[in-house]
Amino acid sequence: MEKEKVEFKETRAYPVVFMIVITIIFVGILAVFYHSTKGRVEQRERIELQKAVLSAFNLPIDNVQANYEAYIKELSFKQKGQEEEIIYYQATKDEEALGNAFIIFGKGLWGGITALIAYTPDYQNIINFAIINQSETPGLGGRITEEWFTRQFSDKQIMTDNEINKFEMVSENADNITITQVKQITGASLSSRAVLDMITNESQRIIQTLKEAL
Amino acid sequence: MTKIDIFREAAFKENSVWRQVLGICSALAVTNFMRNSLIMGLGVMFSLALSGFTISLIRNHTPRSVRMMVQTLIIASWVIIVDLFLKAYIPDASKQLGPYVGLIITNCILMGRAEAFAAKNTPLDSMVDGIGAGFGYTFVLLIISLFREVLGFGSVFGFTFLGDWWPRWSIMAMAPSAFFMLSILFWYIHQKYYIQVKK
Numbered sequence: 489m490e491k492e493k494v495e496f497k498e499t500r501a502y503p504v505v506f507m508i509v510i511t512i513i514f515v516g517i518l519a520v521f522y523h524s525t526k527g528r529v530e531q532r533e534r535i536e537l538q539k540a541v542l543s544a545f546n547l548p549i550d551n552v553q554a555n556y557e558a559y560i561k562e563l564s565f566k567q568k569g570q571e572e573e574i575i576y577y578q579a580t581k582d583e584e585a586l587g588n589a590f591i592i593f594g595k596g597l598w599g600g601i602t603a604l605i606a607y608t609p610d611y612q613n614i615i616n617f618a619i620i621n622q623s624e625t626p627g628l629g630g631r632i633t634e635e636w637f638t639r640q641f642s643d644k645q646i647m648t649d650n651e652i653n654k655f656e657m658v659s660e661n662a663d664n665i666t667i668t669q670v671k672q673i674t675g676a677s678l679s680s681r682a683v684l685d686m687i688t689n690e691s692q693r694i695i696q697t698l699k700e701a702l
Numbered sequence: 703m704t705k706i707d708i709f710r711e712a713a714f715k716e717n718s719v720w721r722q723v724l725g726i727c728s729a730l731a732v733t734n735f736m737r738n739s740l741i742m743g744l745g746v747m748f749s750l751a752l753s754g755f756t757i758s759l760i761r762n763h764t765p766r767s768v769r770m771m772v773q774t775l776i777i778a779s780w781v782i783i784v785d786l787f788l789k790a791y792i793p794d795a796s797k798q799l800g801p802y803v804g805l806i807i808t809n810c811i812l813m814g815r816a817e818a819f820a821a822k823n824t825p826l827d828s829m830v831d832g833i834g835a836g837f838g839y840t841f842v843l844l845i846i847s848l849f850r851e852v853l854g855f856g857s858v859f860g861f862t863f864l865g866d867w868w869p870r871w872s873i874m875a876m877a878p879s880a881f882f883m884l885s886i887l888f889w890y891i892h893q894k895y896y897i898q899v900k901k
Contacts, residue, residue: 503765510760510772514779521783525790532793621797625734628875675872 537604537620544589544606544616545579559586568700577606585609590694591620594686597678599623601632601686607646611695617641617687629679637680640670641687652692655684705830712815712834719842720891724810729843730880731805734850736859739843741795742806745784747836749806753777754820754832761821773816774807781806811835846883850874 538556564573579586589606606615657672672680718724788796820828854874856864
C-alpha cells in the first residue's frame with residue numbers, strides 16, 4: 489500500500505520551524521535598526537548631559553562641546569568598601585573652582601527621577617539643580633522640569649553645622665517664602681515632595697560618602 | 703470595497719474606540735495634552751499600517767496554531783522600531799511620551815485589526831485599514847485632549863491662549879476627567895449616529 493504523501497505545511501514541525509524563522513528575521517531587523525540608531529542616541533544623550541552640567545554651573549551653552557572641554561573635568565571616587573565608583577563633574581573657570589556636580593536619583597509617583605545637582609566647593613550651598621529624566625504625569629507632576637520650580641533650589645543653603653537642612657513645602661501661590669521653604673506644584677504635591685526628598689536624601693548620601701572617602 | 707471605503711469603515715463607521723471599545727487605556731492616559739495625543743496617535747497609526755501589511759503578507763503561510771504569537775512578534779517589532787526612531791530623531795517627543803510608546807504593543811487595536819482584517823485581506827488593503835484605524839484612534843484622542851487641555855491648562859498644543867482669568871481645572875489633567883470625556887464622547891456619537899430613534 490502506498491503511503492499518503494504529507495506536505496511539510498501539514499506536519500507538526502511546521503509551526504515550530506515557521507516560528508523560529510520568523511523570530512530570527514524580526515530579531516535580526518531589530519538588531520540592525522538598534523545598531524544603526526545607537527550611536528545617534530548615545531551622542532544626543534551625551535550632549536544633553538554636557539549641556540545640563542554646563543547649565544548647572546551657569547556656564548555658557550552656546551558651544552556645548554568646546555565649553556564642556558574648557559571648564560568641566562570628569563572625576564570619580566570610590567565609596568568605602570564598595571566597588572562602584574561615583575562619577576562627578578568639577579567645574580573651574582580662570583583657575584577658580586566653581587563647584588562639583590553629581591547625578592542623583594529619586595523615586596517619583598510613576599517611576600524614577602534622575603537629576604543633576606551642583607554644589608559650591610565647600611558643599612554648603614546648591615548652585616543649581618536640573619531634572620534629566622522623569623516619568624511623572626504630563627502637565628502635573630511633569631512640571632517638576634519647569635524652570636521656576638528647579639530654580640527655587642539655586643543658591644539654597646543645604647548644610648548648617650554639618651547637618652542637612654530641612655525644607656518645608658508651601659503653596660505654589662505663596663508670596664513671600666523663607667530660605668527653608670520651597671513652593672510645591674499645585675495638583676502634584678507627591679511629585680514635588682519626591683523631588684525635595686531626592687535632594688535632601690541624595691545630598692546626605694553624597695556628603696557622607698565624601699567624608700568617608702577623603 | 704475600494705481603498706477609500708476601507709479607510710472610512712476603519713476610521714469612522716467601525717471606529718476602534720467608540721464602536722469596538724478598544725485602545726481605551728492609552729486614550730485615558732495620554733489625552734491631557736494634544737501634542738502627546740498626536741504623537742501617540744501617529745505612533746499607533748504607523749505601527750498599525752506596517753504590522754497589518756506584514757501580517758497580511760505572510761498570512762497564507764502562517765500556521766493557525768501560532769498565528770497570535772506571530773502577530774504579537776510583528777507588532778512588538780514595529781513598535782520597538784517606532785520607539786527607537788523617536789529616540790534617535792525626535793528626542794523631545796520621545797521624552798514626552800516616555801513609557802507610553804512601549805504601551806502601543808499592548809494596545810488592543812493592533813491585535814484587533816490583525817485578527818479581524820490583516821489575517822484575511824491583501825497587504826495593501828490591510829495597510830489602508832491600519833491607516834484608517836490609526837486615524838480614527840488619533841481623531842478620538844485629539845477630541846478628548848482638546849477639551850482636557852483647554853479646560854485644564856488654557857492652551858492648545860501647548861500654546862496658552864486663555865489668560866490668568868481662567869481657573870485651570872487641575873482635574874482635567876488627571877485620569878478621572880478622561881473617563882468623563884470618553885463617556886460623553888461615546889454617548890454623543892452613539893446618540894447621533896448609531897441609535898435609531900423609535901417614533
